[in-house]
Amino acid sequence: DEWIINGWVKVDGVIMETLGSRIKPDAEIIISGYAYEQQAEQVTILLHKPVGYVSGQAEDGYQPAIVLVHPDNEWMDDPDLSDYNAKEFQRGFLHGLAPAGRLDIDSTGLLVLTQDGRIARHLIGEDSSVEKEYLVRVEGTLSDADLQRLNHGLSLDGEKLKPAKVSWQNEDQLRFVLREGKKRQIRRMCEMVGLFVVGLKRVRIGSVNLGKLPAGQWRYLRAGERF
Numbered sequence: 001d002e003w004i005i006n007g008w009v010k011v012d013g014v015i016m017e018t019l020g021s022r023i024k025p026d027a028e029i030i031i032s033g034y035a036y037e038q039q040a041e042q043v044t045i046l047l048h049k050p051v052g053y054v055s056g057q058a059e060d061g062y063q064p065a066i067v068l069v070h071p072d073n074e075w076m077d078d079p080d081l082s083d084y085n086a087k088e089f090q091r092g093f094l095h096g097l098a099p100a101g102r103l104d105i106d107s108t109g110l111l112v113l114t115q116d117g118r119i120a121r122h123l124i125g126e127d128s129s130v131e132k133e134y135l136v137r138v139e140g141t142l143s144d145a146d147l148q149r150l151n152h153g154l155s156l157d158g159e160k161l162k163p164a165k166v167s168w169q170n171e172d173q174l175r176f177v178l179r180e181g182k183k184r185q186i187r188r189m190c191e192m193v194g195l196f197v198v199g200l201k202r203v204r205i206g207s208v209n210l211g212k213l214p215a216g217q218w219r220y221l222r223a224g225e226r227f
Contacts, residue, residue: 008032042115043093044221045069048213049111055102065111066097068216075217087220100124101132101205104184109134109202110210112221122227123205124181130206130227134176135169136186137199146193150174154189156182161189 010030053065100123150166165177206227
């Protein structure tokens with residue numbers, strides 16, 4: 001829509017001016033180079049969300065995680081930060097910046113905020129199969145049979161869950177790898193097998209890791225990184 005508004009889309013040699021126009025399947029579509037330049041300028045930010053912030057819009061008096069995205073909180077000790085890939089923060093980076101996925105208010109870890117619709121669709125689109133990895137501290141007893149149910153066999157909201165990868169990380173912490181993200185999914189899965197979650201941290205989305213990014217700080221997605 002933005003490209004059409006800016007006059008950057010031609011169909012069969014004619015500049016498109018009407019949003020939502022229907023065209024023939026064999027029409028020749030040409031996108032202006034300006035559109036690709038604009039797309040290249042869109043930013044994606046990786047934030048280590050602390051407990052007590054909501055992922056999206058402010059609610060119940062809690063602030064949205066995006067308030068943490070300002071120059072004072074940029075991770076300047078990032079070992080991979082260099083003059084080559086450093087960006088000077090601009091207020092325009094906040095325009096249209098939205099979370100691609102959620103983390104509960106009482107969860108912490110990797111949260112992706114992006115201006116790029118392609119990345120958002122890749123991470124949270126209906127057909128997305130990107131892995132998300134979590135470390136989950138729990139209380140309670142878990143049998144081998146219930147561990148198998150966590151991996152495959154549970155249903156939420158009347159739908160069977162996709163197969164997961166769940167294993168013990170240490171004596172009180174489980175590692176979850178999911179390819180979907182229903183509301184409070186991990187906490188609800190644990191409740192169904194008699195476990196209580198006391199801490200939840202997302203440490204990876206696709207091939208991008210939280211790494212040593214400190215809580216409350218953020219960095220840009222690097223040019224060579226892909227989810």
